[in-house]
Amino acid sequence: MSVAVDLFIPGRSWLHQTDPRVKLLFVTVLLILLILFKNLWIMAVILLALHLLHWSAQTPFKKIWFIWKTLLPVGILMMLLRTIFYPAGEVLFSFGIFRLTTGGLTEGMVLALRIFSMALTVFAWLYTTTQSDLVQSLVRLGIPHAWGMVLALALRYIPTFQWTYTLISEAQQARGLDIQGRKGFQRVWLMMPIFIAMIISAFRASNQLAMALEARGYSSQRSKRTTLHPLSFRPADYLITAILLLIFGTLLFLYFWSGFGSHPILLLS
Amino acid sequence: MPVQRITLTAVCIAIVAVLVSSVPVPIAATGGFTHPGAIAEIFIALAFGPVVGGIAAAVGAAIADLALGYGSFAPLTFLAHGCLGVLSGYIGWKKGITGMVIGWIVGGLALVAVYFMGEATVYGFGVAGAAAELPINLFQVGLGFFGLLLYQLVKRAYPQIDQLGGSPTYQER
Numbered sequence: 001m002s003v004a005v006d007l008f009i010p011g012r013s014w015l016h017q018t019d020p021r022v023k024l025l026f027v028t029v030l031l032i033l034l035i036l037f038k039n040l041w042i043m044a045v046i047l048l049a050l051h052l053l054h055w056s057a058q059t060p061f062k063k064i065w066f067i068w069k070t071l072l073p074v075g076i077l078m079m080l081l082r083t084i085f086y087p088a089g090e091v092l093f094s095f096g097i098f099r100l101t102t103g104g105l106t107e108g109m110v111l112a113l114r115i116f117s118m119a120l121t122v123f124a125w126l127y128t129t130t131q132s133d134l135v136q137s138l139v140r141l142g143i144p145h146a147w148g149m150v151l152a153l154a155l156r157y158i159p160t161f162q163w164t165y166t167l168i169s170e171a172q173q174a175r176g177l178d179i180q181g182r183k184g185f186q187r188v189w190l191m192m193p194i195f196i197a198m199i200i201s202a203f204r205a206s207n208q209l210a211m212a213l214e215a216r217g218y219s220s221q222r223s224k225r226t227t228l229h230p231l232s233f234r235p236a237d238y239l240i241t242a243i244l245l246l247i248f249g250t251l252l253f254l255y256f257w258s259g260f261g262s263h264p265i266l267l268l269s
Numbered sequence: 270m271p272v273q274r275i276t277l278t279a280v281c282i283a284i285v286a287v288l289v290s291s292v293p294v295p296i297a298a299t300g301g302f303t304h305p306g307a308i309a310e311i312f313i314a315l316a317f318g319p320v321v322g323g324i325a326a327a328v329g330a331a332i333a334d335l336a337l338g339y340g341s342f343a344p345l346t347f348l349a350h351g352c353l354g355v356l357s358g359y360i361g362w363k364k365g366i367t368g369m370v371i372g373w374i375v376g377g378l379a380l381v382a383v384y385f386m387g388e389a390t391v392y393g394f395g396v397a398g399a400a401a402e403l404p405i406n407l408f409q410v411g412l413g414f415f416g417l418l419l420y421q422l423v424k425r426a427y428p429q430i431d432q433l434g435g436s437p438t439y440q441e442r
Contacts, residue, residue, distance in 0.1 A: 003290040003336045070338030078398045085397035118341030146270040153279030161287045183297040188415050200427045206280040210273045219272045
């Protein structure tokens with residue numbers, strides 16, 4: 001089983017061209033708002049707006065469906081649990097101790113919408129940003145260059161180690177390791193020889209990588225690090241940042257001043 | 270930071286990400302799947318301490334969450350797995366078997382507690398919703414015991430593990 005770690009979808013949309021730092025600000029701002037707001041209508045509008053954002057960024061349908069498909073079981077389970085265990089407001093239907101209430105149902109739906117919206121927000125950033133731009137933006141935001149290097153190398157090596165794991169697993173199974181049909185702790189116990197071989201192989205790769213980096217003068221303190229495609233803020237990026245901060249500031253002010261979005265149904269409580 | 274430490278941390282992040290995202294472990298009770306990520310996280314924390322352990326667990330697990338599509342849970346995963354890595358490394362690194370076991374238990378419980386608190390309050394799932402995830406998180410942390418075992422076995426097969434991550438010293442002959 002191999003999972004694609006590089007989520008970037010090539011494209012030339014406005015979101016692709018927006019500076020990754022602006023996109024990171026967008027993600028931070030929206031995640032805070034999504035956690036604060038508890039209103040069904042606001043959540044629904046945000047979810048719709050996020051789909052429009054993905055549409056404008058030319059995200060293929062199957063990539064949106066991938067998010068929905070993954071989160072649907074969690075979303076439905078959490079909605080049901082919230083509805084059943086936290087009844088409030090008018091009773092719509094009752095069966096034994098189970099009561100379906102307007103309050104419980106609304107809060108459950110808010111919860112499900114929040115789960116989907118948070119994921120769509122994060123993926124709007126990751127679907128439109130290359131791994132190198134992502135790392136560079138974090139470094140430009142103040143993360144030490146060495147830690148940026150750590151992240152870049154980790155992203156580079158994940159597919160390699162997935163392949164190593166598959167290779168070792170198949171080699172061990174060809175020599176009689178029988179993990180098929182085993183479950184839980186028993187399965188993990190049988191997988192230990194695969195883990196040991198994979199980890200030692202990874203540490204050897206780490207040593208070779210360190211030598212290769214040193215041979216190219218990476219540890220030299222005298223050289224200033226440069227990049228092939230340096231990030232630069234365009235006028236549009238300044239504009240988007242200003243709009244984002246204005247919207248965030250206004251909504252935050254309204255939330256704390258008038259309780260905007262803190263009631264499940266009413267816009268102002 | 271020495272180059273060896275940079276490459277070691279990167280490799281550890283990748284190992285955690287691979288074990289979380291690409292190695293399914295079927296569970297007999299539910300018929301579902303979980304992952305052996307905690308094994309790698311405990312192993313790395315015990316072998317290389319709280320800094321490498323914390324970063325590898327937090328970043329590796331968060332990358333895996335994103336790759337699998339659980340984007341909304343990635344920030345909480347970062348925090349929860351980070352706590353496991355830091356605490357297990359802080360308590361169990363360079364300690365005897367008792368220290369390692371305590372490190373595994375404390376780190377594991379911290380992961381479960383952070384997930385529970387985060388889901389119940391910040392995400393708004395409530396106690397019932399957060400409790401639904403408890404058994405699976407406890408099972409994952411239970412698997413972490415194999416991380417302790419893995420450390421002993423890898424150390425036997427590859428004794429150089431204790432020198433990894435530090436600046437190498439060269440001697441002229």
